[in-house]
Each structure stands twice: as structure tokens, then as C-alpha cells.
Amino acid sequence: xxxxxxxxxxxxxxxxxxxxxxxxxxxxxxxxxxxxxxxxxxxxxxxxxxxxxxxxxxxxxxxxxxxxxxxxxxxxxxxxxxxxxxxxxxxxxxxxxxxxxxxxxxxxxxxxxxxxxxxxxxxxxxxxxxxxxxxxxxxxxxxxxxxxxxxxxxxxxxxxxxxxxxxxxxxxxxxxxxxxxxxxxxxxxxxxxxxxxxxxxxxxxxxxxxxxxxxxxxxxxxxxxxxxxxxxxxxx
Amino acid sequence: xxxxxxxxxxxxxxxxxxxxxxxxxxxxxxxxxxxxxxxxxxxxxxxxxxxxxxxxxxxxxxxxxxxxxxxxxxxxxxxxxxxxxxxxxxxxxxxxxxxxxxxxxxxxxxxxxxxxxxxxxxxxxxxxxxxxxxxxxxxxxxxxxxxxxxxxxxxxxxxxxxxxxxxxxxxxxxxxxxx
Numbered sequence: 001x002x003x004x005x006x007x008x009x010x011x012x013x014x015x016x017x018x019x020x021x022x023x024x025x026x027x028x029x030x031x032x033x034x035x036x037x038x039x040x041x042x043x044x045x046x047x048x049x050x051x052x053x054x055x056x057x058x059x060x061x062x063x064x065x066x067x068x069x070x071x072x073x074x075x076x077x078x079x080x081x082x083x084x085x086x087x088x089x090x091x092x093x094x095x096x097x098x099x100x101x102x103x104x105x106x107x108x109x110x111x112x113x114x115x116x117x118x119x120x121x122x123x124x125x126x127x128x129x130x131x132x133x134x135x136x137x138x139x140x141x142x143x144x145x146x147x148x149x150x151x152x153x154x155x156x157x158x159x160x161x162x163x164x165x166x167x168x169x170x171x172x173x174x175x176x177x178x179x180x181x182x183x184x185x186x187x188x189x190x191x192x193x194x195x196x197x198x199x200x201x202x203x204x205x206x207x208x209x210x211x212x213x214x215x216x217x218x219x220x221x222x223x224x225x226x227x228x229x230x231x232x233x234x235x236x
Numbered sequence: 237x238x239x240x241x242x243x244x245x246x247x248x249x250x251x252x253x254x255x256x257x258x259x260x261x262x263x264x265x266x267x268x269x270x271x272x273x274x275x276x277x278x279x280x281x282x283x284x285x286x287x288x289x290x291x292x293x294x295x296x297x298x299x300x301x302x303x304x305x306x307x308x309x310x311x312x313x314x315x316x317x318x319x320x321x322x323x324x325x326x327x328x329x330x331x332x333x334x335x336x337x338x339x340x341x342x343x344x345x346x347x348x349x350x351x352x353x354x355x356x357x358x359x360x361x362x363x364x365x366x367x368x369x370x371x372x373x374x375x376x377x378x379x380x381x382x383x384x385x386x387x388x389x390x391x392x393x394x395x396x397x398x399x400x401x402x403x404x405x406x407x408x409x410x411x412x413x414x415x
Contacts, residue, residue, distance in 0.1 A: 094328075098337075101415025102330050102386040108413075116414035123327050123374060123382040130369055132337035 008074040022064035022075055023051055033077050034086060034115055036093075036204050037152035038065040039222070041229025042161060047152050049089045050115065053077050061085065087119050095126040096175070097133065098147040099205070105218035106206030112150060113205075129175075136181070138188025141211055142200050149179055149207035155199035162229055165192045168199060179207070201225050243401060245270075246291045247279030247322075248312060250305040251332040251370055252298030256323035257281065259387035260295065263394045273401055291316040293400055295393075299325045299332040300376045304364030313377035318400065321373040322393070324386040324415060332370035340366045384412050 004015045007022075009031055016025035021044060026033050035051035038044050046063035053064045056074035064077070076082065093112065101107045133146035153170060156179070160166040167190050171180035181187045200208040201221045209218045249257060257280060261267070277291060278284045287308070294316040300306050313319055324330040335343055344366070349356040373379050383392050392411040399406040 098333070099328075099415065100330055100334060101328075102324055103334075104415075107415070110415075113413065113415045117412070120409050121414050122384050122408055122412065123321070123372070123379070125374075127375060128329065128333065128371070130333060130336035 005069060005071040007069050007072070010075075010077055016069050020069050022053055022055075022062075022067050022069050022073075022077075025069040026064065026075075026077055031077060033064050034118070035065060036111055036115065036150060037154060039154055039158075039202060040226045042154060042157040042202075045153055045157070048093070048150065050086050052082065052085060052089075054079065054082065083119065087121055090116055090119055090121055091124045091126055093150050094121075094124050095128050097129070097131060097149065100147070103215055104148060104206040105209045105213045105215060106148070106220070107216045109216070109219045110206060111204035136187050137211075138186040139190075139193070139195070139211075140188065141195055142187065142197065143209050143211055144179065144181075144187055145207050145209070146178060147207075148205045150205060151177055151179065152204060154202040154204065155179070155208055158198045158202045158225060162225070163194060163196050163198055165194055165196075167193045198225050198228075242275040243273060244277045244288070244290065244292045245274045245397075246277050246287065246294040246312065246316065247281060248294060248296045248298075248308060249280045250296060250298030250308065250326070250373075251301035252323065252325040253331075254280070254297070255387040256295075256297035256326075259385075259390050260322070260393055262390040263397075264390070266394045266398070270397065274397075287311050287315060289315055293318045293320065293397075295320050295322040296326050296373055297322045299329040299370040300367065300373055301332050301370040302364040302366050306367065306376055307364075309373060309376050318380045319373075319377065320381045320383060320396065321379045322383050323388050324384055326373045327382045327384045328415065329370050329372045330386060336369045340368060381406060383408065384414050386415070388412060 003018055005018050006013055006015055007025060009026055014029040016028055023033055023038055033051045036048040038051060044065035046066040049063065051064040052061040054076040055062055101113055136144040151170060156168040156170065159168050167181055169180050170177050172178050182190050182192060200210060202225050206218060247257065276282050277288050294312050296312060300309055321327050325332055344358045348358045381396060383396055385392060389411065392408060395411055396406040
């Protein structure tokens with residue numbers, strides 16, 4: 001069986017590896033699909049809903065990171081309709097918690113913020129929720145600020161799949177979902193955390209940060225984690 | 237917009253730090269060109285007690301935090317053709333919203349009673365009551381254009397003003413960052 005398949009992306013015929021997701025197929029062919037939860041080397045989960053695409057013959061949008069590319073598939077990754085939905089999804093993420101960029105360690109280096117800018121978001125059309133959320137300062141080196149978390153679960157996956165410690169999980173349901181450390185321990189009381197910091201580096205926002213950084217100072221080293229997963233051959 | 241009558245521009249300062257007004261002044265030499273075409277009719281930069289009628293464009297800085305902010309925002313909306321939220325506090329409620337998880341009574345007691353060195357009392361005379369939440373301008377009135385940024389880049393403000401003066405729709409892509 002040929003290891004390559006052919007699909008159509010925005011009308012253009014492209015070749016891609018059999019088994020690749022639509023997201024990977026697009027990336028391999030130099031086409032960009034926005035996304036916040038997907039990361040090379042980690043198992044895709046389709047959490048952020050920003051990589052939604054249109055597949056011909058399917059009357060609903062599909063997350064491109066978890067949808068395998070199939071021979072003969074015709075995919076639209078850029079359209080006015082998709083732009084509108086992606087903007088909506090992003091604005092909902094912003095309205096859900098307290099993303100006060102002006103005082104955030106990740107201001108200017110934040111994937112959520114730069115994607116908002118790239119999608120042309122100039123305001124959020126939904127009422128902000130202003131939930132009262134905590135900040136976990138108990139770890140000697142790192143901070144968890146729930147106010148900035150978008151529940152992308154990159155931290156959960158990198159810790160479980162790459163570091164093998166599985167410190168993080170998501171507790172609760174729906175709007176009450178929260179990142180939680182080992183059956184609701186504080187991070188500092190964690191028994192499994194190796195303090196490797198991979199969760200911090202892959203976090204797209206200022207939710208996980210190193211201590212000692214002020215506003216705009218926390219620059220994440222996502223690429224180094226991606227390289228590590230490539231060396232280990234982990235994930236996809 | 238004809239060259240005969242000047243465009244009436246108002247600015248307002250709600251719950252913000254005045255940084256957006258500083259950014260407005262930072263448009264540098266454009267100010268000279270603006271003076272030719274614009275009449276500044278209201279705001280912290282001029283001395284007008286009442287918000288005038290038939291204003292063409294209003295730039296509003298700051299979140300809506302108090303009953304006073306809310307009333308002024310409503311007045312501005314009813315008397316202005318194009319209402320612009322200027323900067324992150326007006327657009328997202330930004331830093332002023334950081335008090336939103338604390339009930340107003342508790343917040344004022346902490347500051348003015350527990351935190352007071354002398355004469356502990358919550359001020360009521362001449363200060364408008366705080367709203368439960370500091371909210372973006374667009375949650376109170378209809379906003380026509382948003383210029384995000386903390387503060388917004390002078391270039392973005394200049395682009396919006398010159399576009400409007402030339403009767404064009406401002407295109408902010410590439411000129412602003414969100415948050």
C-alpha cells in the first residue's frame with residue numbers, strides 16, 4: 001500500500017503521509033491552520049476548537065488535529081465562515097476567565113493573545129464572566145494561575161506522555177473544569193512532580209510560569225519540548 | 237466631511253490611567269493637522285462642564301466602573317455619531333476588572349476602614365457609587381470602533397482618526413495587538 005495519500009486543501013491537491021491528521025497534512029504542505037491545544041509530539045485532543053475545518057460531504061465542522069486525512073478528502077481550511085467561527089471560539093475563551101494581558105507575565109509572548117490579534121479580534125462580543133479563581137504559588141519554582149488557563153491540556157499531556165509523571169489532570173465538568181494537581185493537591189505538595197518545567201514551557205498562555213518573572217518577561221521554550229519529543233519518538 | 241465646518245471630537249476618561257490620552261497626544265505632528273480639521277469639544281484636555289450636542293466622534297478611555305461612568309457613557313452615546321472605545325480598559329475592562337471578584341462592600345471596607353491610618357470611613361460625598369463589576373464600554377452602550385492596546389499605539393489612533401476624517405472605514409489589522 002502506498003504510504004502517501006492525496007487530499008485537496010482549499011482546492012489544491014497535496015500529498016501527505018497515510019495516517020497523518022488534516023492538521024499535520026496541511027502543515028507538511030506549508031499551509032497554516034490556527035490552533036492552541038495541538039502540539040507536535042503530544043497526542044491531539046481537539047480541545048480548543050480553533051483548528052476546525054470544513055470537509056466536503058460532512059455538514060459539521062471537524063477539528064483538524066484529531067481528524068485523519070483520508071484519500072480523496074477535500075478540506076477547506078480558510079473561509080469566511082471558518083474565520084467567523086474561530087473568532088467566536090477565541091472570544092469565548094477570552095470571556096471565560098480573567099485574561100488581564102496588561103499585567104500578565106506572558107503579555108507579548110502569549111499564543112492566545114497573538115492568535116486573537118492574527119484573527120483580527122478587537123473586542124469580545126460576549127459578557128465576561130469574572131470568575132473568582134486561585135493562583136497556586138506553592139511550588140518553589142513555578143506558578144499556576146487559573147485565571148489565564150484555557151484548558152488546552154498541553155501540560156496534562158506533556159507531563160503524562162513525555163515526562164511520565166502525570167501530575168496534571170482536568171477536574172470538574174463544562175464551565176467548572178479546572179486544571180488539578182494529583183487528586184487536588186497543591187503543586188508544592190505533589191509527590192510525582194519532577195520540577196522538570198515542561199508543562200510551563202508548553203503552556204500557550206501565562207497560566208503556568210516560572211517564578212521571578214515580571215509582566216511581559218515569561219518567554220516559553222516550546223520548541224525545545226518539541227525537539228525532545230522528536231528525539232524520544234514519542235507522540236505523533 | 238467638508239473643510240468648512242470642523243469635525244467635533246470629544247474624549248472621555250472613565251476608569252483608566254489616562255495612558256490612552258497620553259497615547260493620543262503621542263500622535264505627534266498629526267496633532268497640527270488635526271487642529272485644522274477638528275474641534276475638541278469635550279474631555280480632560282479641554283474645560284467644558286457639559287457634554288455638548290451633536291458630537292461627531294468620541295474617544296472613550298477606561299472601563300465603566302461607577303454609576304458616574306455609566307451615566308457619562310450613556311450621555312456620550314446619545315449625543316455622538318461615532319463612539320470609539322480607546323484602549324484595553326474600555327475594550328476589555330482590563331486592570332479595573334481585577335476588583336470584580338471582590339464584592340464592592342468588602343473592597344471598600346478593606347481599603348477605607350482596615351487600610352486607613354486615620355479617620356476610617358467609606359467616602360460617599362461627591363463620589364459616584366461603584367458598580368458591582370467594572371465592565372467594558374460595549375457592555376453598557378453600543379460601540380462603533382474598538383482600538384485595543386495598553387495603551388493603543390499612537391499609529392492606530394492616528395489611523396482611525398485620519399480614516400474617519402477622510403470618510404473611510406478604519407482597518408486596524410496589523411496596527412493593534414489584542415490585550
